[in-house]
Amino acid sequence: MPELPEVETVRQGLLPVMQGARFIQVDAHRGDLRWPLPKDFAQRLEGQTVERLDRRAKYLLAYLSSGEVLIMHLGMSGSFRVAQARGIRAPGAYYHWPSRHSAHDHVEFHMSSGALISFNDPRRFGMMKLVPQAELCREPLLRALGPEPLADEFSPHMLARSCGRKQTSIKAALLDQKVVSGLGNIYVCEALHRAAVSPKRRASTIAKRSGLPNERAICLVEAIKAVLRAAIKAGGSSLRDHRRTDGALGDFQHEFCVYDRAGEPCPRAGCGGIIKRIVQAGRSTFFCPVCQK
DNA sequence: CCGCGGGCCTGAGAGC
DNA sequence: TGCTCTCAGGCCCGCG
Numbered sequence: 617m618p619e620l621p622e623v624e625t626v627r628q629g630l631l632p633v634m635q636g637a638r639f640i641q642v643d644a645h646r647g648d649l650r651w652p653l654p655k656d657f658a659q660r661l662e663g664q665t666v667e668r669l670d671r672r673a674k675y676l677l678a679y680l681s682s683g684e685v686l687i688m689h690l691g692m693s694g695s696f697r698v699a700q701a702r703g704i705r706a707p708g709a710y711y712h713w714p715s716r717h718s719a720h721d722h723v724e725f726h727m728s729s730g731a732l733i734s735f736n737d738p739r740r741f742g743m744m745k746l747v748p749q750a751e752l753c754r755e756p757l758l759r760a761l762g763p764e765p766l767a768d769e770f771s772p773h774m775l776a777r778s779c780g781r782k783q784t785s786i787k788a789a790l791l792d793q794k795v796v797s798g799l800g801n802i803y804v805c806e807a808l809h810r811a812a813v814s815p816k817r818r819a820s821t822i823a824k825r826s827g828l829p830n831e832r833a834i835c836l837v838e839a840i841k842a843v844l845r846a847a848i849k850a851g852g853s854s855l856r857d858h859r860r861t862d863g864a865l866g867d868f869q870h871e872f873c874v875y876d877r878a879g880e881p882c883p884r885a886g887c888g889g890i891i892k893r894i895v896q897a898g899r900s901t902f903f904c905p906v907c908q909k
Numbered sequence: 910c911c912g913c914g915g916g917c918c919t920g921a922g923a924g925c
Numbered sequence: 926t927g928c929t930c931t932c933a934g935g936c937c938c939g940c941g
């Protein structure tokens with residue numbers, strides 16, 4: 617489920633209760649996530665303060681006072697929920713928290729901020745991992761990630777360079793986290809529509825023979841940034857699983873132009889096309905065959 | 910190295 | 926009502 621805007625929405629929801637707060641108690645009800653949690657997972661967190669909560673692509677990174685970093689990923693169906701204690705709670709009062717966690721609340725953080733943070737993930741494609749901060753740059757999960765799409769370094773020049781020799785479709789290339797990180801199926805479809813670029817086009821055709829970006833690369837970079845910014849502003853897209861940390865739905869699904877809209881008219885003014893669904897590299901692509909060239 | 914397809918899981922929805 | 930089938934927002938791995 618969660619792509620960059622959903623993960624960023626979650627980060628913003630966790631920030632006030634997690635950053636600067638200490639793990640008082642950690643309950644790992646189920647350790648068999650994408651990869652098994654280490655046996656001493658709770659012990660390594662308890663007593664540590666979260667000095668910073670960052671996001672890299674679709675990963676959340678909690679920098680701990682112990683010098684370790686807690687890496688978290690939501691997989692396809694993961695979500696975080698924050699419950700806040702009412703009023704000031706005495707030290708130790710967390711023991712009396714009405715803990716009625718549901719079947720898929722696999723990990724719970726009791727924070728010194730008074731918040732109970734629950735990680736819920738029915739499909740268990742999500743993950744949590746602890747690594748020493750000094751080894752973060754060598755972490756295999758993060759090392760190969762391409763640029764952050766909202767950073768200035770993600771430019772038409774850079775996109776053209778990474779797509780220049782790719783034989784695959786531009787759709788598949790943009791889903792490749794080494795090309796640009798944080799995009800998933802929804803936002804790739806939406807960005808391609810916004811840029812009026814066909815998902816079937818060969819990735820290399822957004823670069824000139826010289827390797828420099830052409831007009832399509834310029835439009836694509838602009839479209840990717842614009843779609844992501846709008847989606848973050850809307851709190852992400854809720855199809856089935858994504859929730860903000862207060863349980864509210866995101867709103868961006870109402871602004872989809874093509875995703876999950878097969879058979880509907882293209883919303884581009886004067887286009888008149890009908891949104892089509894095709895399968896590329898085993899995944900659904902939604903696009904307008906009339907205006908996306 | 911590259912690109913594709915399978916696999917990991919559960920749940921929702923469609924069709925019978 | 927209930928069964929079976931398909932599909933889902935991600936990512937790793939092995940194959941050709």
